[in-house]
Amino acid sequence: MSSMERTTLNRQRPQFWRVARRCCQIAATVDIAFFGIFLALGSPILAWVNVVSVAMYAWAFYAFGRRQNALGTWLVWTEVVVHAALGSILIGWDSGFHYYLLMFIPALAVTMSARYAIVALSLLWLYYVGLYAAGLYFPPVQPISAEALIGVNIFNLSIVFAMFSYLGFFYVRTVSSASRELNRLASTDSLTLLHNRRHLTELAEAEITRAERYNKPLSVLLIDIDHFKLINDIFGHPKGDQVLQHLAKLIRLELRQHDLVGRWGGEEFLIVLPETDILTAEQVAERMRVAINGYNWRDNLKKDLSVTLSIGVSELGPNETLNRIISRADKALYISKSSGRNRVTKLNTETSL
Structure with a gap:
């Protein structure tokens, strides 16, 4: 594997290397127990x-912690391959030391590209079969009693079972966490952390369906930051982004x-107010406008x-779509801006006809 491929894999799987460190701790603890057993x-x-094994796992743990993943992987590979061979040759195949080789199957798929993983898995299979054949044709060098052999086998099986279980639960948690993160990224505006336009549209349409089913009012606010381009031109786009981020938090506090x-456009925000008529929505909008107008930005942004905000307000009418309500709120917003900005305008169904 090229150094570029290896670097890419390491960066893509940081959780795996954290688990590799945990496995080093577990394996070293097992080897300490094995020292007394044997x-x-x-x-x-x-x-x-097993004393040498503990030292190798400690070194691998240190290497993984310093992101020297190639060194840590080599140490673990060497320890397991040699240890499995010595255990199988000295006290017999039935000791179960070969079980540990099976743990490399998922590890290889995670740490290598597909073509290298296939080669490595083939070599692992040949090595495993070779150890099995050796156990069939050659007696153990240092045989132990049948009862002790069964005990060692059960101990090894239990450890491998526990480690596979741990890796399985880790995999489920990782996949679930990744799925939640993907859903969050797909539904959230990356700058303001509010709903993005697509996700807000889905949620708003569901609220409209609910409002029509239960005959409840619903209103929307369409908000635009006055002279936002001027803020970007004078203070720069990074400061403009900070204004959007801070404003998103302030708006959320008023709701x-x-x-x-959600963020509806560049400097536009859309608010959906379930179970709220247009008069109450107008009051909410006015309270929000006053709060933003009087906010001390210097304390937070050092500028x-x-x-100020211009806001358009509209209410859901009979058998109306989301686009229709937003279109009316947009007309109200236009009136607010053309009338001098920093104001709230409402348009109900009768006014807009």
Whole structure:
């Protein structure tokens, strides 16, 4: 694998390397336990092999922590491959040390590109079959009692079972977390962290359906920042972005938890107010306009900014679509801006006809 490919894989799978560190801790703990077990069983070679294994896992843990993932992977590979061979040769295939080789199957798929993973998996399969064949044709070098062999096998099986379970739960959590993050990114405006236009449209249409079903009022506010281009021209676009971000937070503070708000355009925001008639919506809009008009921007953005809002308000009429309500709110917004800005205008169904 080229250095560029390896770097890309490492960056794409940071969670995997954190789990690799945890697995190093678990494996080192198991090897410490094995040291005492094999001394008691009269297999000093395997006992002292576990001391070396603990040192290798400690080194790998340190390497993964410093993002030296290639070194950490090589250390783990070497330890498991050699340890599995020594355990199988010294006390027999039935000891179950070969189980640990199976854990490399998912690891290879994660840490390598497809073509290299296929090669590595083929080599792993050949190695595994070779150990199995050796166990069939050659007796163990340091055999232990049948009862002890069964105990070691169950111990190894239990550890591998536990580690596979841990990796399985980690995989489920990672996939679920990634899915939630993708959904969030798909439905959220990256700058203001409010609903984006597409997602807000879906939510608003659902609210309209609910309002019609239960014969409840519903109103919308279309908000535009006055002279926003001038703010960008004078203070720069980064400061303009900060204004949008801070304004989004201020707008959210003026609303109820179940009200919907999203970024509708460059400096436009759309608010959907369920169970709210046009008079109440006008009051909400006016309260919001006054709050923004009187806000001290210097304390937060270190600039003497003057930020005002023009707002158009409309209410859901009989058998109306979302586009129709927003179109009427847009007309009301135009009236606010053409009448001097920094004001609220409402248009109900009768006024707009």
